[in-house]
Amino acid sequence: xxxxxxxxxxxxxALGRDREEVVVPVDVTTLAQLRAWLVARGDPWAGxxxxxxxxxxxxxxxxxxxxxxLRDGAEVAFFPPVTGG
Amino acid sequence: xxxxxxREDFDAGVEIAQLRAANSAVGAVACFIGVxxxxxxxxxxxxxxxxxYPGMTESALEDICTKxxxxxxxxxxxxVHRIGELRPTDQIVLVAVTSSHRGDAFxxxxxxxxxxxxxxxxxxxxxxxxxxxxxxxxxxxDTARSRWAHDNDRR
Numbered sequence: 284x285x286x287x288x289x290x291x292x293x294x295x296x297a298l299g300r301d302r303e304e305v306v307v308p309v310d311v312t313t314l315a316q317l318r319a320w321l322v323a324r325g326d327p328w329a330g331x332x333x334x335x336x337x338x339x340x341x342x343x344x345x346x347x348x349x350x351x352x353l354r355d356g357a358e359v360a361f362f363p364p365v366t367g368g
Numbered sequence: 369x370x371x372x373x374x375r376e377d378f379d380a381g382v383e384i385a386q387l388r389a390a391n392s393a394v395g396a397v398a399c400f401i402g403v404x405x406x407x408x409x410x411x412x413x414x415x416x417x418x419x420x421y422p423g424m425t426e427s428a429l430e431d432i433c434t435k436x437x438x439x440x441x442x443x444x445x446x447x448v449h450r451i452g453e454l455r456p457t458d459q460i461v462l463v464a465v466t467s468s469h470r471g472d473a474f475x476x477x478x479x480x481x482x483x484x485x486x487x488x489x490x491x492x493x494x495x496x497x498x499x500x501x502x503x504x505x506x507x508x509x510d511t512a513r514s515r516w517a518h519d520n521d522r523r
Contacts, residue, residue, distance in 0.1 A: 292419055292491035293502045298502060337505070344400025344424035346487065360421060360489075364505030367418070368402050368461050368481060 291362035297331035315349035398473035399464040413495040421489035496514035
């Protein structure tokens with residue numbers, strides 16, 4: 284499955300990139316599994332995802348939970364808790 | 369139900385006049401303006417830079433407006449949120465709600481802000497004498513939002 288992964292705010296800075304294209308294995312089907320797969324690649328993902336607390340995710344521009352399913356071609360985003368307003 | 373994300377400042381008077389102009393059913397307008405402060409968590413703040421997630425921001429704000437309209441007798445909801453670099457005293461966000469009576473307008477306006485604070489993908493970075501830092505999300509914002517989980521629309 285091919286995915287576009289976007290990063291915002293502190294997470295973007297910690298990773299030194301705002302997006303990447305990834306191809307994940309077939310057993311990566313949920314948001315939590317994608318996160319675990321990214322972290323398993325080592326640093327900077329492992330460090331950033333551990334250091335920054337309460338990282339949230341969105342799939343196709345809608346807030347997602349750990350169990351939300353991915354789809355081929357999806358735009359997935361990870362970011363720290365929001366602080367607008 | 370307009371939602372705008374923009375760098376430019378806004379004129380709340382003009383926005384409110386436009387929002388209620390064509391609707392003689394409006395009996396109440398409640399509005400909230402969020403403003404950049406000169407201090408946060410004990411540090412002096414020189415500038416604040418707002419980042420967002422283009423596309424998702426707009427749909428998240430529209431979703432919040434839809435929730436407010438389905439819960440209260442609201443005629444219209446307007447959200448204008450600024451991005452980019454802001455300085456103390458600058459306006460950050462405007463929420464304006466029109467309704468026939470004040471109760472719905474007051475409650476819906478507060479609901480929209482409480483949801484915006486926890487659901488809309490904006491992030492603030494402050495520049496202070498100690499260096500630049502990302503603003504931390506506050507537990508009190510989650511608490512404010514969770515009040516609305518109950519069915520008591522009038523608290």
